Amino acid sequence: MTAWLLDPGVLHLNHGSFGATPAAVLEAQQRIQERIELNPTQFFLEGEYQERLDQTRRAVARFVGADEAGLVFVTNATAGVNGVLRSLEPSLKPGDEILVTDHEYNACANAAVVSASRAGAVVTTAQVPFPLEHRRDVVDAVLAAVTDRTRVLLIDAVTSATGLVLPVAELAAQLEPDVRVLVDAAHAPGMIDFDVARLGASYVTANCHKWMCSAKGAAFLWVRPDRRDDVYPAVISHGYNGGWPSAGGHLHAQFDWTGTHDPSAWLTIPDALAAVEAMHPDGWPGVRSAIRELCLRGRDVLIEALSIEPSAPADMIGAIASVPLPSAAHSGSAIFDPLMGALRDRHGIEVPVFTWPAPPDRVLRISAHLYNQPGDYDRLAEALAAELGA
Template sequence: MTAWLLDPEVLHLNHGSFGATPAGVLDAQQAIRTRMEANPTRFFLEGEYQERLDDTRRAVAQFVGADPAGLVFVTNATTGVNSVLRSLEPSLSPGDEILVTDHEYNACANAAVVSASRAGAVVTTAAVPFPLGDRSEVVDAVLSAVTERTRILLIDAVTSATGLVMPVDELVARLEPDVRVLVDAAHAPGMIDFDVTALGASYVTANCHKWMCSAKGAAFLWVRPDRRDGMHHAVVSHGYNGGWPSEGGHLHAQFDWTGTHDPAAWLTIADALAAVEAMHPEGWPGVKAAIRELCLTGRDVLIEALGIEPPAPADMIGAIASVPLPPAGNAGSAIFDPLMAALRDRHRIEVPVFTWPVPPDRVLRISAHLYNRSDDYELLAKALTTELAD
């Protein structure tokens, strides 16, 4: 674990929530900050910031199969979702529908509710089963919820609570361009093979601080060429009227400068990509294969310990997976079940236990990255069965 700063006394099985950043990337981030603070005026106003940002943009675009002209940086995928929805509000009419699934990340579902309310539109929800047998159940659930008033589908590429790799490619093919598809790919890049251009969605936003392992506060939004006009950051700033001298056109001008902030997390994404790539002899393809194998192994261990059937097929699992637990006897309204605190405080295991979909039902979600080992999940299973027996 020497490449990471993770506490060796704690079993870290929650990469999916916040990621983890290699120590060398944090060193590069601090070097950027030191350079910036030596002369902030020079850094921001004399071209250095924009040049470094454009270099980073090209690196990220290559990694995710995007054209740099359509890729901009945001602090997290939630900001990307908000920016798209805010930009689309003027196109919505009373009674129009924004469609989400009941697996949608809570923050982004909230954004859909707020944007819909501003426009007099409504949010409709497709009920996707979990456990489920195959990806067709997702496709059928979403398509059956589409109506003639559906204007936008907001869908996760990989769901947060349930850890499902969603069939977004098939849904995009079935719905675009009549329904604009906004893909919240927070977990996808660096976990699964993911090419935003080939996907064909109108909008794709994703975090770089999760499976790409950048510093916290780095994400991107990609917009398809025919959707770029009228696209704005949720924070309106100088670029709205051309006041920021970006050479990348309208889209870059909207996002490259939204006020003074610390851009070091963005500017070291390429360092993170290189650092993780170097951790496996087969580079990024090897990384993705290794962490998926670890996750499937861990899921198998938990399934055996709980005496349950796999809640989803293996082809819908990347490097995070959830298993349903027996209903909670002390169910409340909190997002996180008390079992999560018990595993942390009594066993030194960091792993999320979500109340999902509603109390008393709950799921436990594991993550895998290169700092994990298969034995980690054996330790989790032992601790879990002990807590469930009490």
């Protein structure tokens, strides 16, 4: 674990929530911060910031299959979702619908509710089964919830609580352009083979601090060419009236400067891509394959320990996977089950246990990255047996 700063006394099985940043990337971030502080005026106002941001944009665009003109940076995928939804509010009419699934990340579902309420629109929910047997179950559930008033579909590329890789491209192919598809791809880049342009969606936002392992606070938003003129960040700044001298077109002018902030997390993304690529002899394809195989192995261990069937087919699993746990009468938290604290405090294991879809039902979600080992999941299974009385 020398490449990482993770506490060696804790078993970390929760990469999916916040990522983990290699030590070399944090060192690169510190160098950037020191450079800024040497002369902030020079860095921000005399071209260096914009030049380094554009270099980072090129690296990210190559990695995720995007064109540079449509790619901008935000602090996290939630900020990207908020920017798009706020931009869409003027086009929504009373009675229009924003469609989400019941697996949608709570923060982004909340953003949909607020934008809908401002416009007099409503949020509707597609009930996606879990456990499920086939990708088609997702497509059928979402399409069944589409009506002639559906204007936007907000959907995860990889769901947070349930760890499912959703068939976004299939849905976009059937819904676009009549229904604008906004993809919350928070977990996707670095975890699965991911190409934003091939998804066919209007908007794609994703984190770089999760599976790409940049410093925390780095994410991007990509907008399809025909949708770019009317998209703005949630924070309006100098670019709105041409006050920020970006040469990259409308999107860059709006998003590249939304006020003074620390851009070092964004600027570490190329360092992160290089650092993680060097950790596997086959580079990023090898990384993705290794962490997926490790996750599937961990899921198999838990399935056997809990004497349950798989909750989803293997082709819907990336490097995070969730398994249902026995219901618990004490599972009263809106988000996390007390079992999560017990696993941490009594067994030294950090792994999320969500009350999902609502108490008393709950799921446990494992993650895998290169700092994990197969035996980690055996240890988790032993701890679960002790806590559940198996």
